[in-house]
Amino acid sequence: MKENTKKFNLANFYSKYGIFLLFVLMFLVMSITNKNFLSGVNITNISKQIVVITILACGEQLMIIAGLIDLSVGSVLALSGCIAASVVANTANAPVAIIIGLIVGLFCGAINGGILVVFEIPPFITTLATMMMARGAVFVFTDGVPISQLGKQFTWVGQGYIGPLPVPVLIMVVALAITWVILNQTRTGRYIYAVGGNQDAANASGVTIRSIKFFVCAFSGLMAGLAGVILMARMNSGQPIAGETYEMDAITAVIVGGTSMSGGIGNIPGTIIGSCIIGIIKNFMNLQNISSYWQKIVQGIIVCIAVIIDVRVRKSKS
Amino acid sequence: MKEKESADPALELKHISKSFPGVKALDDVSFSVEQGKVHVLVGENGAGKSTIIKIINGIYSADEGEIYMFGELIGHATPKLMRGKGIATIHQELSPVKDLTIGENIFLGREPLKKSKFINWKKLYDDAQQLIDDFGFTYKAKTKMRELTVSDMQIIEIIKAVSMNAKVVIMDEPTSSITEGEVRTLFQQVNRLRDSGISIIYITHKMDEIMEIGDDASILRDGELISTHKVEDLTKDQIIAKMVGREMTDVYPKKTQVPGKVILEIKNLNKAGIFQDISLSLRTGEILGLAGLVGAGRTEVFRTVFGLDPYDSGEILYEGKSLTVKKTKDAISAGIMMVSEDRKGEGLVLCRSVEENIGLPNLSRYIRLHFLNKKEEKKESIEMKEALNIKTPTLETPSGSLSGGNQQKIVIAKWLLHHPKVLIMDEPTRGIDVGAKYEIYKIMCDLTKQGVGIIMISSDLPEIIGICDRAIIMSEGQIKGEVPRAEFSQEYIMSFAVGGK
Numbered sequence: 108m109k110e111n112t113k114k115f116n117l118a119n120f121y122s123k124y125g126i127f128l129l130f131v132l133m134f135l136v137m138s139i140t141n142k143n144f145l146s147g148v149n150i151t152n153i154s155k156q157i158v159v160i161t162i163l164a165c166g167e168q169l170m171i172i173a174g175l176i177d178l179s180v181g182s183v184l185a186l187s188g189c190i191a192a193s194v195v196a197n198t199a200n201a202p203v204a205i206i207i208g209l210i211v212g213l214f215c216g217a218i219n220g221g222i223l224v225v226f227e228i229p230p231f232i233t234t235l236a237t238m239m240m241a242r243g244a245v246f247v248f249t250d251g252v253p254i255s256q257l258g259k260q261f262t263w264v265g266q267g268y269i270g271p272l273p274v275p276v277l278i279m280v281v282a283l284a285i286t287w288v289i290l291n292q293t294r295t296g297r298y299i300y301a302v303g304g305n306q307d308a309a310n311a312s313g314v315t316i317r318s319i320k321f322f323v324c325a326f327s328g329l330m331a332g333l334a335g336v337i338l339m340a341r342m343n344s345g346q347p348i349a350g351e352t353y354e355m356d357a358i359t360a361v362i363v364g365g366t367s368m369s370g371g372i373g374n375i376p377g378t379i380i381g382s383c384i385i386g387i388i389k390n391f392m393n394l395q396n397i398s399s400y401w402q403k404i405v406q407g408i409i410v411c412i413a414v415i416i417d418v419r420v421r422k423s424k425s
Numbered sequence: 426m427k428e429k430e431s432a433d434p435a436l437e438l439k440h441i442s443k444s445f446p447g448v449k450a451l452d453d454v455s456f457s458v459e460q461g462k463v464h465v466l467v468g469e470n471g472a473g474k475s476t477i478i479k480i481i482n483g484i485y486s487a488d489e490g491e492i493y494m495f496g497e498l499i500g501h502a503t504p505k506l507m508r509g510k511g512i513a514t515i516h517q518e519l520s521p522v523k524d525l526t527i528g529e530n531i532f533l534g535r536e537p538l539k540k541s542k543f544i545n546w547k548k549l550y551d552d553a554q555q556l557i558d559d560f561g562f563t564y565k566a567k568t569k570m571r572e573l574t575v576s577d578m579q580i581i582e583i584i585k586a587v588s589m590n591a592k593v594v595i596m597d598e599p600t601s602s603i604t605e606g607e608v609r610t611l612f613q614q615v616n617r618l619r620d621s622g623i624s625i626i627y628i629t630h631k632m633d634e635i636m637e638i639g640d641d642a643s644i645l646r647d648g649e650l651i652s653t654h655k656v657e658d659l660t661k662d663q664i665i666a667k668m669v670g671r672e673m674t675d676v677y678p679k680k681t682q683v684p685g686k687v688i689l690e691i692k693n694l695n696k697a698g699i700f701q702d703i704s705l706s707l708r709t710g711e712i713l714g715l716a717g718l719v720g721a722g723r724t725e726v727f728r729t730v731f732g733l734d735p736y737d738s739g740e741i742l743y744e745g746k747s748l749t750v751k752k753t754k755d756a757i758s759a760g761i762m763m764v765s766e767d768r769k770g771e772g773l774v775l776c777r778s779v780e781e782n783i784g785l786p787n788l789s790r791y792i793r794l795h796f797l798n799k800k801e802e803k804k805e806s807i808e809m810k811e812a813l814n815i816k817t818p819t820l821e822t823p824s825g826s827l828s829g830g831n832q833q834k835i836v837i838a839k840w841l842l843h844h845p846k847v848l849i850m851d852e853p854t855r856g857i858d859v860g861a862k863y864e865i866y867k868i869m870c871d872l873t874k875q876g877v878g879i880i881m882i883s884s885d886l887p888e889i890i891g892i893c894d895r896a897i898i899m900s901e902g903q904i905k906g907e908v909p910r911a912e913f914s915q916e917y918i919m920s921f922a923v924g925g926k
Contacts, residue, residue, distance in 0.1 A: 288796075292796045292799075293795060293796060293797060294788040294789065294792060297781060297785065297788055297797070298788075300774070300777055300781070301774045301777065301781075301785055304774035304775065304776045304777050305770075305771075305773065305774040305775060305776075307770050307771045308770070308771050308772055308773055308774050308785075309774065309785070310733070310753060310771075311731075311733060311753055311763065311765055311771040311772070312753070312785045312786040313752075313753045313754040313757040313786050314785070314786075315752070315754060367776075371774065371776040371777060
């Protein structure tokens with residue numbers, strides 16, 4: 108009997124903190140294996156590297172919790188980033204450029220939401236279509252040529268520091284905080300969970316499904332716009348090819364972080380951990396000089412393992 | 426042990442115990458199911474019936490105790506092993522593959538193969554047809570499952586079980602979603618199984634069924650087996666008393682509230698092919714029963730009133746004024762709310778907590794400067810939990826892990842917090858045990874005292890007679906009659922539902 112209760116507690120512990128434990132374990136192993144890993148500079152580097160994916164993951168998480176998915180974020184990132192870059196290159200007005208970048212992202216998200224809600228097309232198809240359109244649009248807009256000379260004011264967003272803290276990391280923290288607040292402290296957040304968990308029940312409780320879906324699509328677009336501005340600022344260049352397959356990284360971070368693909372379940376701390384796990388793997392392999400071809404393979408394997416562990420633990424719990 | 430002539434029991438459970446985090450689901454439960462007998466399991470929600478089924482099926486393993494089949498000890502029970510030993514379960518909620526044929530469904534996962542390893546379709550359909558014919562059924566094996574009624578699907582499940590050489594068939598509340606007439610057909614088949622030597626574990630809440638179909642009955646309460654009896658030695662009152670652990674003098678509470686003025690009026694409501702020319706009215710403090718057979722269009726009428734489905738023409742008058750209902754929000758903000766018959770489909774978000782489900786339609790009240798006041802939300806859901814006696818380990822427990830009666834109470838709780846003026850309850854006590862039923866009737870009566878008008882759609886006639894002020898009978902999408910309380914009788918009401926043909 109005693110053994111029994113002990114066993115149960117352990118399983119419960121795993122299910123709550125399993126991914127977190129995995130993260131800590133990986134972190135320790137990496138710190139021991141490579142001396143440079145734990146250095147202050149490197150940790151700062153990691154935090155800077157995960158910024159873009161984590162911000163995308165904020166939007167993606169709301170989408171997935173609501174039972175949707177957004178494949179367009181990588182392309183929307185490129186479109187809004189390049190438009191912002193172009194504005195700043197032509198006007199030298201960074202604040203306006205950033206706001207325009209965000210608006211472009213929001214607009215793309217709204218298009219996703221609009222198509223999804225009005226024509227009731229599955230999100231996978233809708234966002235696949237927007238992904239192609241946005242990518243096409245960015246090439247049309249830039250003629251395939253990167254935009255340079257963005258100016259110090261603009262690049263500060265991606266490269267600057269406030270005290271010891273990198274600006275993009277601070278922006279990421281704010282984005283995470285806003286997403287957390289939406290999910291946990293607002294009516295909209297509750298409705299997002301309800302819509303993803305059981306759309307019919309949410310409808311029967313008076314939740315306007317359409318506006319919730321539209322909201323999460325628009326939010327995801329806005330986050331993609333924000334990520335685009337930061338990425339281009341960091342590179343000091345408006346790159347039309349930027350952000351390809353980033354949607355997959357963002358989805359991976361969300362799923363590794365324990366958000367259910369079937370909707371209704373997930374939280375921000377999980378996504379932070381998911382994003383960190385992917386970040387430290389990439390960083391560690393770079394430090395070890397592992398070729399980027401192998402990195403992809405390893406990344407795939409680790410994602411697979413993380414999810415298998417998660418699923419197993421969930422199963423044993425129920 | 427016993428040197429008796431009689432054969433070993435088909436299934437015997439000895440001293441089975443099972444614990445879950447925080448709950449002892451089963452405590453030293455022993456009973457045996459004789460060959461060729463119908464053994465009824467009775468108990469309130471959470472009494473441990475479903476845990477027993479899962480243990481017999483090998484889905485859960487017992488912490489302690491042993492299972493015997495035909496005198497043989499079953500070591501480590503797994504679902505596959507138990508199926509092989511002849512355990513078949515017909516679940517309360519059937520899950521046939523509706524777009525496959527009857528034959529395909531019967532042989533799903535064990536299709537007869539040719540030598541070439543391809544499916545032998547001819548044999549599959551010949552065998553399936555043979556089985557269907559043997560059961561005195563008129564369906565063709567190539568009919569799509571979708572075309573069958575729920576009760577016929579059940580019969581197909583039974584056929585499937587028999588074809589798998591089942592020796593013990595477990596039926597989990599098989600009559601909860603079928604009509605009176607269909608129950609007859611089901612019972613005939615149950616009797617056939619019994620006559621052919623198959624044992625049946627029959628789970629039900631309905632006293633009449635226990636009396637009619639059961640040979641033995643085991644009564645469970647709070648995870649303990651209270652007693653096992655021959656059914657002929659028991660009376661309904663005794664069973665109820667043992668189930669709830671108290672004498673229940675009346676299954677229905679007394680409704681004292683006298684109906685007031687008209688609050689809701691429906692005028693000539695139409696929806697092509699679904700219902701025609703529906704006119705009725707509801708008064709404050711009244712419980713109006715909507716009787717009729719399943720598929721009579723009762724649910725559909727009120728789904729449109731609640732804004733879940735659109736209607737073609739007609740008018741809804743609410744408190745004397747015309748009310749336009751385009752979406753559920755319109756109805757809810759006016760004060761019309763509906764407890765759906767489909768708890769899992771439209772009642773609850775199963776993966777979310779009890780508290781969140783109760784809060785879902787009421788969040789606007791907890792908003793302070795755009796943010797949720799969770800303390801207030803928690804306070805109100807605790808009040809509701811206590812007022813309605815919702816049995817849950819914590820408010821954070823996912824609502825999907827609670828029993829049917831408690832789930833229903835959560836659905837009711839979320840609407841009560843929203844202060845309904847008209848509450849539509851569609852089959853509010855389906856799949857719920859006697860004790861919880863009484864509690865739900867009690868809640869309904871209490872609501873009428875506050876002036877709430879209640880529409881109860883029910884296929885359970887005793888329930889309509891027991892609690893309603895008035896009954897309206899629908900059939901084939903039309904209102905066929907109206908009976909005031911004074912003239913209530915099962916036969917009279919039923920005559921409207923089936924009459925006119």
